[in-house]
Amino acid sequence: MSPTRGYLRLDGISACPGVAMGRALVYHKETPQVGRRRVAPEQVDAEVERFLKGLHLAAEGIRRTRRLVAADQGEELAQIFDVQLAMLDDVAVRDATLRLIREELYAAERAFAQTLAKLKEGFSLIENDYMRQRLSDVVDVEHQVLSRLAGGDLPRLESLRLQTIVVARDLLPSESVHLGHPRVKGLILDVGGPTSHTAIIARSLDLPTVLGTESCSREVANGDLLIVDGNEGQVHIRPGVALVRRYRQQILRQRRRERDLSSRRSLPAVTLDGREVELLANIDMLPEANLALANGCRGVGMYRTEFLYLDYSLPEEEEQLAVYGALVRAMAPLPVVIRTMDLGGDKLGHLLDTTPESNPFLGWRGIRVCLDTPHLFKTQLRALLRAAVDGNLRILLPMICDLDEVRQVRALLAETRAELRAERLPCSDDCQLGVMVEVPSAALMTEELAAEVDFLSLGTNDLTQYTLAVDRGTASVAKRYEPLHPAVLRLIRMVADGGRRAGKPVSICGEMAGDPLATALLLGLGVTSLSMSPGRVPEVKEAVRATDWSAARQLAEHCLSLSTGAAVRAYLESTVGHRVTQRGPARRSSAAARSPRTGVAARTGSRPTRS
Ligand code: PEP
Ligand code: MG
Numbered sequence: 292m293s294p295t296r297g298y299l300r301l302d303g304i305s306a307c308p309g310v311a312m313g314r315a316l317v318y319h320k321e322t323p324q325v326g327r328r329r330v331a332p333e334q335v336d337a338e339v340e341r342f343l344k345g346l347h348l349a350a351e352g353i354r355r356t357r358r359l360v361a362a363d364q365g366e367e368l369a370q371i372f373d374v375q376l377a378m379l380d381d382v383a384v385r386d387a388t389l390r391l392i393r394e395e396l397y398a399a400e401r402a403f404a405q406t407l408a409k410l411k412e413g414f415s416l417i418e419n420d421y422m423r424q425r426l427s428d429v430v431d432v433e434h435q436v437l438s439r440l441a442g443g444d445l446p447r448l449e450s451l452r453l454q455t456i457v458v459a460r461d462l463l464p465s466e467s468v469h470l471g472h473p474r475v476k477g478l479i480l481d482v483g484g485p486t487s488h489t490a491i492i493a494r495s496l497d498l499p500t501v502l503g504t505e506s507c508s509r510e511v512a513n514g515d516l517l518i519v520d521g522n523e524g525q526v527h528i529r530p531g532v533a534l535v536r537r538y539r540q541q542i543l544r545q546r547r548r549e550r551d552l553s554s555r556r557s558l559p560a561v562t563l564d565g566r567e568v569e570l571l572a573n574i575d576m577l578p579e580a581n582l583a584l585a586n587g588c589r590g591v592g593m594y595r596t597e598f599l600y601l602d603y604s605l606p607e608e609e610e611q612l613a614v615y616g617a618l619v620r621a622m623a624p625l626p627v628v629i630r631t632m633d634l635g636g637d638k639l640g641h642l643l644d645t646t647p648e649s650n651p652f653l654g655w656r657g658i659r660v661c662l663d664t665p666h667l668f669k670t671q672l673r674a675l676l677r678a679a680v681d682g683n684l685r686i687l688l689p690m691i692c693d694l695d696e697v698r699q700v701r702a703l704l705a706e707t708r709a710e711l712r713a714e715r716l717p718c719s720d721d722c723q724l725g726v727m728v729e730v731p732s733a734a735l736m737t738e739e740l741a742a743e744v745d746f747l748s749l750g751t752n753d754l755t756q757y758t759l760a761v762d763r764g765t766a767s768v769a770k771r772y773e774p775l776h777p778a779v780l781r782l783i784r785m786v787a788d789g790g791r792r793a794g795k796p797v798s799i800c801g802e803m804a805g806d807p808l809a810t811a812l813l814l815g816l817g818v819t820s821l822s823m824s825p826g827r828v829p830e831v832k833e834a835v836r837a838t839d840w841s842a843a844r845q846l847a848e849h850c851l852s853l854s855t856g857a858a859v860r861a862y863l864e865s866t867v868g869h870r871v872t873q874r875g876p877a878r879r880s881s882a883a884a885r886s887p888r889t890g891v892a893a894r895t896g897s898r899p900t901r902s
Contacts, residue, residue: 296529297529298527298528298529298530298531298534299510299527299528299529300525300526300527300528301501301504301505301506301507301510301525301526301528302504302524302525302526303479303501303502303503303504303505303507303524303525303526303766304483304484304485304501304502304503304524304766304769305485305500305501305521305522305523305524306478306483306485306487306490306493306494306500306501306502306521307478307490307493307494307497307498307499307500307521308499308521308522309497309498309499309521309522309545310499310518310519310520310521310522310538310541310542310545311454311456311476311477311498311499311518311519311521311542312454312456312476312477312516312517312518312519312535312538312539312542313453313454313455313456313476313477313516313517314453314454314455314456314513314514314515314516314517315455315456315458315511315512315513315514315515315516315517316455316456316457316458316513317458317459317508317511317512317513318457318458318459318462318508319459319460319508325400325401325404325437326398326400326401327401328397328398328400328401329395329396329397329398329401330392330396330397330398331396332396335392335393335396338392338398338399339389339392339393339399341399341440342388342389342392342399342402342403342440344439345399345403345436345437345439345440346379346385346436348439349379349432349435349436349438349439350376350379350380352435352439353372353375353376353379353432353435354372354376357372357373357376358666374428375428375431375432375435378410378428378429378432379432379436384406384407384410387406387409388402388403388406389402391405391406399440400437400440400441403433403436403437403440404433404437407429407432407433410429411429411430414429453474454474454476455472455474455475455476456475456476456477456478456479456517456519457470457475457477457478457479458478458479458480458507458508458511458517459479459480459481459508460480460481460482460508461480461481461482461483461489462478462480462489470492470493470496470498471496471576475498476498476499476519477498477499477500477517477519477521478493478498478499478500478501478519479500479501479502479504479507479508479511479517479519479526480500480501480502480503480504480507480508481503481504481505481506481507481508481509482502482503482505482765482766483502483503483764483766484502484503484762484763484764484765484766484768484769484772485502485763485769485772485802486752486755486756486763486764486772486801486802487502487763487764489502490502491575491752491802491824492575494802494805494824494826494827495573495574495575495576495579495824495825495826497824497826499519499520499521500519500521501519501520501521501524501525501526502766502769503766503769504526505766507526507528510528511528515528515529516528516529516530516535517529518530518534518535518538520538552829552830552833553829555829555832555833556585556586556587556828556829556832557587558832558836560587560831560832560835560836561835561836562814562835562836562838562839562840562843563836563837563838563839563840564839564840564841566814566819566840567819568814568819568820568821568835569589569590569798569819569820569821570587570588570589570821570822570823570828570831570832570835571588571589571590571591571592571593571628571798571800571820571821571822571823572586572588572590572591572592572822572823572824572825572828573591573592573593573594573595573800573805573822573823573824573825574591574593574594574595574618574825575594575595575598576598577614577617577618579824579825580618580621580622581621582825582826583622583825583828584621584622585825586825586826586828586829587828587832588625588825588828589625589626590622590625590626590627590628590683591618591622591625591626591627591628591629591822592628592748592798592800592820592821592822592823593628593630593687593748593800593822594618594627594628594629594630595630595633596611596629596630596631596632596633596671597632597633597634599611599614600632600634607670608670608673608674608677609674611670611671611674611675611678612674612677612678615629615674615675615678615684616677616678616681619678619679619681619682619683619684620681620682622682622683623681623682623683624682624683625683626683626684626685627682627683627684627685628685628686628687628725628746628748628822629675629684629685629686629687630686630687630688630689630727631658631661631668631671631672631675631686631687631688631689632660632661632667632668632671632689633656633657633689633690634656634657634660635651635654635655635656635657635659635660636651636652636654636656636657652753652756652757652762652763656690657688657689657690657691657727658688658689658690658691658692658696658700659690661688661700662696662699662700662703665703668703669703669706669707672686672703672704672707673707673710673711673718675722676704676707676708676711676718676719676722677711677716677717677718677719679718679719679722680717680718680719684719684722685722685723685724685725685745685746686704686722686723686724686725687725687726687727687748688700688724688725688726688727689727689729689750690727690729690730690753691726691727691728691730691733691740692730692732692733693732693736694736694739694740694743697724697726697740697743697744698743700724701724701743704722704724708720723745723746724744724745725744725745725746725747725748726740726744726747726748727748727749727750727753727800728740728747728748728749728750728754728786729749729750729751729752729753729754729757729801730753730754730757731754731757731758731782734754734782734785734786735782735785737785737786737788737789737790737793738789738792738793741789741790741792741793741795742793744795745795746795746796746797746798747786747790747795747796747797747798748797748798748799748800748822749783749786749797749798749799749800749801749818750800750801751774751779751783751799751801751802751803751804752774752801752802753801754774754779754782754783754801755772755773755774755776755779755801756772758776758778758779758782759771759772759773759776759778759779773856773857773860774801774802774803774809775803775809775812775850775856775859775860775863776855776856776859777850777851777853777854777855777856777859779856780812780816780847780850780851780859781851783799783813783816783818784816784817784847784851787816787817787818788817791817796820797817797818797820798818798820798821798822799813799818799820799821799822800822800823802823804821804822804823804831805821805823805824805827805828805830805831806827806831807830807831807833807834807867808863808864808867808868809863810831810834810835810838810867811834811838811842811843811846811847811867812843812846812847812850812859812863812867814835814838814840814843814847815843815844815845815846815847815848815850816847816851817847834867838867846866846867849862850862850863
């Protein structure tokens with residue numbers, strides 16, 4: 292039961308535009324709970340499957356930890372994990388648990404906990420230090436499996452019958468990928484910022500999303516009617532008839548607009564005065580490649596490989612080779628830029644098995660992880676070099692801060708190539724290498740970097756975060772996260788100019804590339820290659836086709852002369868914003884025009900408005 296049964300409006304941050312209406316599915320992620328739940332006889336098979344999947348995921352997690360420990364601290368220490376793996380593999384443990392599920396109808400958590408309770412009791416009675424140590428292994432294994440089982444709430448999506456809005460306090464990227472279910476129409480989170488990775492996934496799924504509502508998951512009960520207004524950054528809980536009618540109209544207009552854009556998607560991306568702009572796709576999951584092609588993308592500007600690691604495990608070379616090869620072949624002869632694993636920050640930090648960092652975004656992430664775990668990185672490089680023989684594959688390095696990092700990668704690439712050749716495995720000799728410019732030091736060193744790489748890709752999500760010292764995933768500072776800040780714009784121009792002087796292509800793959808409000812400005816700053824979620828391409832193409840090149844240069848000059856981010860945004864809204872919003876799915880308020888994709892919608896305070 293929700294505390295309030297009447298209408299309630301919450302204001303948050305718009306993370307993906309559009310409007311959706313549906314019934315609430317509230318996802319509560321809890322610390323592993325055992326409980327005394329039983330299942331109905333007809334659910335037994337599903338429960339058995341859930342248990343076996345939990346076991347499998349836990350084993351994958353432990354194997355990953357083992358690999359890391361073996362690489363960093365030696366095989367001997369790593370062997371302690373073999374005990375845990377053996378427990379997970381133990382037929383007696385498995386059978387006892389399955390018997391409790393099948394015969395006693397226990398839920399998987401309860402059955403597994405009861406089985407292990409017996410094992411723990413046995414170990415605690417043994418008067419031998421070594422054997423008592425094994426008790427902590429049992430506790431650890433229990434925790435691993437119960438956490439995997441607790442994370443199983445989202446798969447409930449499989450049985451959805453109604454249009455659904457998922458509500459949660461927070462979601463990990465690994466959980467967000469389950470949102471691709473056709474009945475999921477919207478997402479609301481209590482926390483998060485507009486370029487957090489969950490927001491990026493929501494955008495790649497084109498799911499109207501509002502983040503930072505602070506209390507939505509507490510205010511809403513399963514089954515409540517909800518409206519997610521991703522244009523205004525608002526959530527309407529249990530709306531009345533008049534509001535429902537108004538939003539139905541808006542949803543109909545939105546669908547018309549989508550049909551209209553789709554009918555023009557084969558038109559070229561050229562400005563009014565005939566300059567061609569390269570529109571590329573950012574891809575987090577393989578199926579997005581189809582949408583990229585359907586929307587006329589000229590290639591993949593960035594494939595985020597870290598999303599391959601979502602199942603709590605590090606993929607092997609052959610697995611990676613299969614994925615990269617499929618993508619390259621699907622897009623051939625178009626280019627595919629594959630970014631090496633950008634773990635850490637808010638992305639899959641749990642895979643890294645480090646002591647928690649007080650500031651993960653300034654910690655061990657991106658290229659730092661790649662270079663410090665050469666065994667993992669070389670596995671990825673091997674797969675990339677092998678897949679590159681099938682098409683136009685380019686390698687992109689995340690979080691480069693220093694030229695030395697590029698040189699170290701070049702050395703590792705040479706070593707990897709030599710190894711592949713020695714093994715007589717076909718691999719590419721001339722795969723292009725590029726760097727993300729997403730840290731101010733890289734932007735300031737553009738010329739030096741450009742001299743040693745083949746291309747540059749501006750990661751404006753992180754560049755904004757690091758230039759303004761504003762965490763991109765934190766709701767309380769979200770209104771300060773402004774990619775249109777003149778400081779960020781100056782860095783973008785510096786990189787565009789530096790790349791041009793060095794004769795190296797520069798593109799933008801941060802979220803602002805997919806925001807039509809920013810299109811003319813970015814072209815005016817000298818960037819003519821934009822990479823975005825494939826779903827954003829039609830809107831951006833419209834913006835390109837409505838832009839005059841020389842006017843864009845003047846627009847950019849003017850924006851660069853302004854002294855605050857708010858002034859730039861206001862100026863864009865009063866000039867191109869008018870055009871963009873008029874063409875938008877519906878007329879948007881000025882808060883909505885503060886598009887989620889360039890930055891942050893107005894956070895009007897998340898105090899609930901009741902009526
Ligand atoms: C960026 O930082 O702009 C970027 C594209 O990379 P990610 O969002 O994956 O950090
Ligand atoms: Mg980044």
